[in-house]
Amino acid sequence: MSNVVLATPEVPFESRGLDKKQTWWERLRKGDEVVHLITLAGGWSILVITGLLVQHLWVYSRLSRHAFGWHFLVDSTWDPVNGIFGAWPFVYGTVVTSLLALAISIPIGLGSAIFLAELAPRKLSNALTFLIELLAAVPSVIYGLIGIFLLIPVLFNVVPYVQKYFGWIPIFNGTFYGVSYFSASIVLSIMVVPFIISISREVLISVPVSQREAMMALGATKWDVTWRAVVPYARQGIMGSIFLSLARALGETMAVTMVIGNVAQVSTSLMAPGYTIAAVIANEFTEATGDLYLHALIELGLVLFVVTMIFNALARLLMLTMKGHEVVG
Amino acid sequence: MIRRLLALALITTASVFAQQISLTGAGSTFANPLYSSWSGHYHAIHPNVEINYQSIGSGGGIRQLIAGTVEFGATDGPMTNEQLAEARQKLGTTILHFPTALGAAMPSYNIPGVTATLKFTPAALAGIYLGKITKWNDPEIQGPNPGVKLPGNNIVVIHRSDGSGTTYTWADYLSKVSPEWKSKIGVGTSVNWPVGLGGKGNEGVAGLIRRIPNSIGYIELIYAIQNHILYGEVKNSSGNFIEANLKSVTAAAAGATKTMPADFRVSITNAPGADAYPISTYTWLLIPEKMSDMTKAKALKAFLRWGLTDGQQYTQPLAYAPLPSAVVQKELLQMKKLQY
Numbered sequence: 001m002s003n004v005v006l007a008t009p010e011v012p013f014e015s016r017g018l019d020k021k022q023t024w025w026e027r028l029r030k031g032d033e034v035v036h037l038i039t040l041a042g043g044w045s046i047l048v049i050t051g052l053l054v055q056h057l058w059v060y061s062r063l064s065r066h067a068f069g070w071h072f073l074v075d076s077t078w079d080p081v082n083g084i085f086g087a088w089p090f091v092y093g094t095v096v097t098s099l100l101a102l103a104i105s106i107p108i109g110l111g112s113a114i115f116l117a118e119l120a121p122r123k124l125s126n127a128l129t130f131l132i133e134l135l136a137a138v139p140s141v142i143y144g145l146i147g148i149f150l151l152i153p154v155l156f157n158v159v160p161y162v163q164k165y166f167g168w169i170p171i172f173n174g175t176f177y178g179v180s181y182f183s184a185s186i187v188l189s190i191m192v193v194p195f196i197i198s199i200s201r202e203v204l205i206s207v208p209v210s211q212r213e214a215m216m217a218l219g220a221t222k223w224d225v226t227w228r229a230v231v232p233y234a235r236q237g238i239m240g241s242i243f244l245s246l247a248r249a250l251g252e253t254m255a256v257t258m259v260i261g262n263v264a265q266v267s268t269s270l271m272a273p274g275y276t277i278a279a280v281i282a283n284e285f286t287e288a289t290g291d292l293y294l295h296a297l298i299e300l301g302l303v304l305f306v307v308t309m310i311f312n313a314l315a316r317l318l319m320l321t322m323k324g325h326e327v328v329g
Numbered sequence: 330m331i332r333r334l335l336a337l338a339l340i341t342t343a344s345v346f347a348q349q350i351s352l353t354g355a356g357s358t359f360a361n362p363l364y365s366s367w368s369g370h371y372h373a374i375h376p377n378v379e380i381n382y383q384s385i386g387s388g389g390g391i392r393q394l395i396a397g398t399v400e401f402g403a404t405d406g407p408m409t410n411e412q413l414a415e416a417r418q419k420l421g422t423t424i425l426h427f428p429t430a431l432g433a434a435m436p437s438y439n440i441p442g443v444t445a446t447l448k449f450t451p452a453a454l455a456g457i458y459l460g461k462i463t464k465w466n467d468p469e470i471q472g473p474n475p476g477v478k479l480p481g482n483n484i485v486v487i488h489r490s491d492g493s494g495t496t497y498t499w500a501d502y503l504s505k506v507s508p509e510w511k512s513k514i515g516v517g518t519s520v521n522w523p524v525g526l527g528g529k530g531n532e533g534v535a536g537l538i539r540r541i542p543n544s545i546g547y548i549e550l551i552y553a554i555q556n557h558i559l560y561g562e563v564k565n566s567s568g569n570f571i572e573a574n575l576k577s578v579t580a581a582a583a584g585a586t587k588t589m590p591a592d593f594r595v596s597i598t599n600a601p602g603a604d605a606y607p608i609s610t611y612t613w614l615l616i617p618e619k620m621s622d623m624t625k626a627k628a629l630k631a632f633l634r635w636g637l638t639d640g641q642q643y644t645q646p647l648a649y650a651p652l653p654s655a656v657v658q659k660e661l662l663q664m665k666k667l668q669y
Contacts, residue, residue, distance in 0.1 A: 263526055
């Protein structure tokens with residue numbers, strides 16, 4: 001709240017629009033405190049919504065929290081019939097698919113963004129950006145269908161070769177059914193790439209010309225300018241696009257459940273089927289009977305919330321340390 | 330004069346609105362096409378009654394009913410004793426179960442080179458889903474299918490990932506035919522599967538079966554009929570291999586009528602009867618015995634009576650098996666318990 005107050009213009013509070021002799025029009029025109037109140041309410045509403053969400057998740061997961069305690073996080077059994085619930089396979093699946101999706105989408109997304117912002121002719125760049133923003137608006141069920149009908153048949157042809165030569169690496173062994181952590185990660189990466197491209201490109205374009213000129217004046221090549229002056233300057237915005245992608249990947253439900261196999265197990269192999277938190281909640285919530293079962297599903301929601309928070313905190317920490325190592329030109 | 334006319338008009342509209350009765354129900358997604366169809370047909374005959382059915386899942390329907398936010402519920406698995414007790418405590422009334430139609434689950438498979446209808450024994454299905462039978466040419470599967478050359482490939486087991494009445498029926502059947510399933514896994518809308526991949530909804534399971542060679546999964550009767558999906562026959566309690574269809578499912582209900590408990594909370598899997606398909610199930614409407622709003626209560630009662638009698642003609646076009654007439658008679662008697 002204090003931030004919001006500080007952000008208002010440095011006009012003394014008393015002198016702003018409180019003069020009764022002012023007309024309605026004048027007061028509206030100088031309505032700083034109206035704007036202040038509106039934005040303040042907007043800011044607070046975020047806190048209130050988040051607070052209520054956490055409170056609800058906390059209260060309605062109490063049976064499960066009391067019954068399993070911390071074991072909920074590390075146990076691997078999910079047995080609704082006998083009322084035994086452990087979240088580990090879902091947490092594992094969520095983290096693995098999201099991180100792998102980011103590992104795939106960051107190089108592609110950043111590469112495309114740099115091309116569109118720095119290298120491509122403006123007309124081509126605008127046309128492609130329009131298409132990319134269109135991709136961001138495609139419903140996730142469509143991505144799930146793309147996964148089932150296009151990706152999985154391709155993987156059925158490719159994966160046996162990968163397994164033939166690299167099968168000795170634990171992450172590639174085991175029977176491949178088409179649905180797997182790997183398939184889910186690829187679908188997720190296709191889903192989040194538009195976010196990374198679209199935001200990063202915007203940020204790269206808005207880097208001041210002076211930055212580029214200064215670098216050029218030092219005799220840098222075009223690539224040096226991009227990589228050493230423009231990208232570091234835009235770093236914060238690029239990280240922002242990655243956060244957004246991570247959040248989307250962690251919480252994605254429909255597309256993931258269609259291609260991950262929905263098996264509550266933990267496998268080192270990326271070719272094995274798995275499960276994610278969001279997917280199990282969506283799958284089982286409607287038919288969940290019994291309070292403990294329902295509370296366990298809601299506790300999964302709480303866990304997802306915490307996982308997302310931890311990831312965000314780690315990412316912020318990463319950014320702080322990066323700031324410490326400024327790029328030397 | 331105009332003012333008086335206006336007042337008169339207002340009064341008439343008000344009285345028309347007062348006669349409009351809106352009933353809200355929630356629950357089973359499996360029965361949604363049927364109840365939507367009933368709602369439309371019933372509204373055509375009784376324009377003043379509006380029935381809103383929300384297909385939010387059986388579990389959700391039971392929760393909403395207990396919370397008192399809907400007038401009636403709908404479920405594919407009967408309410409448990411604890412749920413009934415909770416409803417009695419919160420609503421001050423007993424919830425009655427009324428079977429409205431029948432469904433079934435059947436094994437569907439994709440074995441390259443096999444287009445024949447396979448015959449499955451209970452032991453084969455239980456063995457496959459417990460992970461004990463892992464090859465297609467296992468004697469338990471090959472035995473009843475002498476004319477079919479089954480490969481020695483590993484079986485890929487597929488089940489529903491979402492909680493569903495179909496899973497409930499499937500697990501209920503397996504626990505009746507396999508003591509091991511009963512003690513290890515049990516019955517529920519979602520269970521702790523020992524093996525297999527999960528597909529979301531019938532379309533998800535059917536999609537996985539189509540895509541993965543040597544797979545087997547269970548799908549719901551309506552979906553299989555409407556999409557012309559190949560499925561196997563299952564050996565019933567009389568020792569006959571039966572193909573699931575509307576007749577054999579109704580036969581299962583008829584076979585179980587004699588042993589039907591007074592509250593209709595009955596599982597008709599593995600029912601007696603030479604022609605009975607063993608993996609069949611009822612779907613139920615959940616109706617409170619007492620209601621505070623008498624107008625709504627009377628309308629609900631009339632709708633229920635219509636659904637059990639005239640409404641049965643709309644089951645078959647939607648690929649639901651109709652109720653046997655003996656069951657309808659029992660239910661009409663049960664309706665006398667409704668205190669409105």
